[in-house]
Amino acid sequence: MTPIHFLERTARIWPTKLAVVHGDRRYDYKEMDRRVRHFASALLDAGLKPGDRVAFICPNTPSILEGHFAVPLAGGVLICVNTRLKNPEVEYILKHAGARFAIIDRDSTHLASVATAAGVERVIIDHDTGSVETSDFEKWIEASPMRHWWSYPGWNLKDENDLMSICYTSGTTGNPKGVMHSYRSCFLQALFQNVEMQFDFNSVYLWILPLFHANGWCLPWSVVMVGATNICLRKVDYDLIWQYFTKEGVTHYNGAPTVQTFIVNNPNAVKVPRKIKAMVAGSPPSPTLIEQLTAIDIDVLHVYGMTETYGPCARAYPQLEFQGETDLHKIGQFYSRQGQNYVGQDEVRVVDTAMNDVPLDGKTQGEVVFRGNITMLGYYNDPQATEKAFAGGWLHSGDVAVRHQDGYIELKDRMKDIIISGGENISTIEVENVIAKFHKVLEVAVVPTPDDMWGERPKAYVVLKKEFTEHESFEPGELEQEIIQHCRQHLAGFKVPAVIQLELDLPKTSTGKIQKFVLREREWQGRGGRRIN
Template identity: 40%
Template sequence: MNNLFKNTLSRLVRCHRHYYPAQASRGFSRFGGDSEPESWKSMEGLVRCSANYVPLSPVSFLERTAKVYRDRTSVVYGSLKYTWSQTHQRCLQLASALSQLGISRGDVVATLAPNVPAMYELHFAVPMAGAVLCTLNARHDSAMVSILLQHSEAKIVFVDYQLLPIARGALDLLVKSQSKPPIVVLIGESDTVSSTADYEYECLLQTGDSGFEIRKPNHEWDPISVNYTSGTTSRPKGVVYSHRGAYLNALATVFLHEMGMMPVYLWTVPMFHCNGWCLTWGVAALGGTNICLRSVTAKGVFESIALHNVTHMSGAPTVLNMIVNSPVNDQKPLPHKVDVMTGGAPPPPQILQKMEELGFCVSHLYGLTETHGPGTYCTWKPEWDSLPLEERSRMKARQGMQHIALEEVDIRDPVTMKSVPADGKTMGEIMFRGNTVMSGYLKDLEATEEAFRGGWFKSGDLAVKHPDGYIEVKDRLKDIIISGGENISTVEVETVLFGHPAVLEVAVVARPDTHWGQTPCAFVKLKEGFDVDAQEIIKFCRDRLPHYMAPRTVIFEDLPRTSTGKVQKFILREKAKAMGSLS
């Protein structure tokens, strides 16, 4: 295996010894050896062998689906369509072509692309070649792409034709830093012409052998992908996923999304974000159809639903906000209820309510890059059906409990590590442990050990635990506002602000205050055609919140966001700080 992942594998061993000290001390193999656990000694006749043990890998989903659903549509992109048999063959050819270019086990293959068919195929072809997929954020600039290519040591980068200038800029920076640039493969369309790439995607694919023998993982804890965090606070970290974690989270996510066999899934979540919440692999497990969108617009969403009979889609609250506030002319009546999973930030109840009115059925999940995306889910209870619409929306805005592939999620005091009471009031930090937590941060053992200190992965998010066990996110640990000794949840203030009829988007951060220490500062984007001033916004909040929680400053401007829809609050915090202290 490539030296790149030696540190990562050492973290896997340490983590395993922490959770399973008995097996570690007895020499029970953690990486596919023939040793047996001592507990088997009392059960005569047991053996682990190739007949009853195969390392878990989501690549197996495609292999099965290519047989069971071979002639069903796998991918749709405009007028382009493939069947599952064709997708399987294309992935094998691509894996073979990667092998011919010298890609071996543990090598990193990067992508810089939107949700196009090639991006979907690479999620299978790269691990089929034994390599590790690194999907780069398509909205990064050349400087950041250069940093991540250098950090990941990617040997090949697949670049969409629209993003080629960004990639070329990144490669120029690598050359200047005397780093060896990766091979560039251009993902083009029918009329794309470029002489600046080393290879063109379709031409490269055709050089491969569809009879290629898949390089299956030696152990299910082998790395399958590196996902860099969204960079909302600082330089992104490389989060390493294992074949096992990806397999389990893919199944957990389709289960939570209530997907039956052969769903039609509209890609409104970037595949580069947590590997599309692991649904790149999950849709394949069910023989579903992937509807690819190069760019996400409300009009495109409604048209795709009507044209392709979409059953499921996902998106951050910003996508939902775009849909409910879209022009009436862009909207179309839905042919049936469309199930929507939302996550990435606590969704305002008002947005959930409006989505329901349009005919969508919204469910809510919560997670992080470090948990393969989805980690908790707000499972709906039948007794809530009789609640008023506003109350139902409030219940749906909670983050629920851990999904079926996670061992445990808890709200704990980050200092004492004790669980907080389930009173819906006491705040603590959300912590995870289980099989779908990351393997570690690439080349950052110190950060990995800190994240796992105490035997839990610490999320950095603050939440409360309700009497029914459901959790509710209140804020990021770094976003909480402390005003005169009182903790102010920016999420609660934002929820109230979303209730104002003129507010389209909002983010609340702390502004320094000479007397109170900090006070809320609201950055607001208004809906088109509305004209309100700061005092009206402040009064609106004071009528609905304790006065100390209401913003004392309101700034009207567009909000900086990551490509996954998260507001870059660190930018807004700097702006608020630069305003100086209120007196």
């Protein structure tokens, strides 16, 4: 099993089907096939040997999309690096992975010296023009002759469980870990994603989700598998996204709740002309957000997973009881759960510290654990972390959840995000969902703040919608008190935030996930490294 075969098949069956849209550039599958083979030839001519690491530091451009086929076709291992990382983090990843080659986008040329310092032997700059006259990358790949598919080292695999890519986690604690993905599991996840997304020949997928994030959840291979169209998006531009929605016939996209929030609150937002399926993941979406998306004909597929599970591996699946349901908030509440396992993956469990399943009562909390066909090989060059992650024979997520009577899991928090106040456990997600319902709030993140009496109390960092900051004036503390009063109406007293802090923006990862650890660090500075009080 190898997903690189998908492109050869699609180009053979539908050579003139539109494959890639990128700005003014448009080309079909015959051209994508040609470019990928030239790319693979260029790597081989440059001296790539089986297992050599090829790194990309690129946004969502054709080069990184095509790299998902060209690198394994040449027999290399794919390393996609987060474009928003600082120099030391990039150097660590390239050095840790042992990258020999690096394709670097025009906006990241300052990292060329970093790559060299990390031991990268060949750096190629992609100016993202599509022209041999103005792009080093284009000139480089076109200089190498195209070969027959079956003549490339990666075409005939000896072992489908061989390493295909290493995806580095965001490194919220310590250095990033290299998650090892195999050919077999990438192939299977591409199939599983098609089951969930229901791509077909007429689908148009908009690349909002970064391709460097867990190989774009294996969707480069899913989209190509059925001959659908890829629209590449260099950066997240919400006005441009709405142009693609309304003029290019987009049928699918993926993004974190933060991205979805900005999409639905964009001034150009309307009921979409063609129903769109949107995978939402990264953190639990609030019922309010799901309600808002559903109202404009964006069908929410709330999925859940990790880089260690090749992206999503569970979903809140549609239920018969909601067919014809008109109460959008009721629908949103149900579909904000994390759901049940993908086909091909074992049942997702929630277990206590002794690996016993928690009761299906919607109350008893435990840790989510995974096992199945789309579970990582392990952490690269880190056997201790791998052993710890698979303790008891299951992959440990570090997420705290409950299971309901119908078997659906519902996240309550990351283990480290639970607030213990006066002996009571407080779910930051619960508090965030309540605040997100307040009509003036755009984004919210709740973290623990030290309290001499209660140990910890919730603190909410809040970003207001633009119309309430640009066109209205308020007395100091007025908005904060409004939000607190709103919380008192919907939360037990001990769960109401002690402090509401208004912000212009919240710290986020490259995929739009709010970095709550940054906010926690602010609250616990000067405490000698302690995170409990």
